[in-house]
Amino acid sequence: MSEQTQAPVSERIARAPHVPARIIRSDAEAIEVARRLAADFAREAVERDRERRLPWDELERFSASGLWAISVPKAYGGAGVGYRTLVEVIASISAADPSLGQLPQNHLGVVNNLLLTGSEAQKQRYFAKVLAGYRFGNAFSEAKSKYVTTFQTRIRFDGDSAVLDGEKAYCTGALFAHIVPVAGVDEAERPFIAFVPRDAAGLRVVDSWDGFGQRTTASGQVLIDGVRVPADDVIPAWKAYEQPSADGPVSQIIQAAVDTGIARGAFAELLRFAREARPWVDSGLEHGWQDPLSQAAIGELAWRLQAAEAILLKAADAVDQALAEPSEASVAAASLVVGQAKVLSTEIALLAAEKLPELAGTRSVSARHGIDRFWRNARTHTLHDPVRWKYHLVGNHSLNGVIPPRHTWN
Known part of the structure; x- marks a missing residue:
């Protein structure tokens, strides 16, 4: 048994893909792959929900299928599908198991934010990871802030590094991610997104989600204690709304x-x-x-x-x-x-x-x-x-x- 298989499900960490994900080339191919996967995912959806069996194996097949990369633009090697295709993919998977359908939503949102605010070097680097099968999680929302649009998590730039501290909630996908994008604000209250490796020192994902629905999304907490990343791994998310x-x-x-x-x-x-x-x-x-x-x-x-x-x-x-x-x-x-x-x-x-x-x-x-x-x-x-x-x-x-x-x- 591998070390990952032996670990409790709440402590497992997604490892880098052993084999690069499939590269989907067209809208029609994306829809065909989604419908085939949906039929597979539907078979044990009742059992996963009843037992709150986290869908590690299903997620591996899902991201390896190439569907998590379909919005990567053609210029960066992706299919660059239209949103008619993207919503059909998500709806097809969600009809079978909406927890699985929800898990890529923040990943896809990050891909778009990266496209809007990332540097050319960042786009090249992270789109290549997405195409290879890496999954982004989500450490955005906070339970203690006044509004959903405001953050207490801080980001401080220190030379060539950025340091983050805070507490996140409703972190759908973080438990299963290879990379956890963390939103934090600087001294001017401008939000940035830092791409933090799932196993980074100071980053702790807590499987505390106990909602009566969407039970296997593991939408729990992320605790950020002095997490340090290279400044090159941070994008100025605030520019998406400037x-x-x-x-x-x-x-x-x-x-x-x-x-x-x-x-x-x-x-x-x-x-x-x-x-x-x-x-x-x-x-x-x-x-x-x-x-x-x-x-x-x-x-x-x-x-x-x-x-x-x-x-x-x-x-x-x-x-x-x-x-x-x-x-x-x-x-x-x-x-x-x-x-x-x-x-x-x-x-x-x-x-x-x-x-x-x-x-x-x-x-x-x-x-x-x-x-x-x-x-x-x-x-x-x-x-x-x-x-x-x-x-x-x-x-x-x-x-x-x-x-x-x-x-x-x-």
């Missing part, structure tokens, strides 16, 4: 893709159970699938899901446009339509998960089926940021022409 950029819409559309995937998974399971459900005694029908009341309810879910998927694709086009030609107008347009996608994906994920046991019948609530995971996952993930503020964002623009504030949550 001028119009699609950093916020990129982050948000990935969230919407996860929730759309949860809705897909719940709806597919609902159809499977509803076809086997008994007819109600007063209906006089032979089969449950003949029930017009069930058909009507399922029809409503179907069109709501299709609407969420349609607006997600429209949002993807807007993100691509904002990335290609960033301006106040293009970035605001992307934020607005991504906000709409957040609203629709949140609503259908929760509604489909709630209707699943109602239309599937009493038999479906047996613990062996694990269908409660859909609602638990939807309710947990959709709390990432309050969707009520997306209604406000869209309404304030429609009524008053106010463009959305630029930050990671818009």
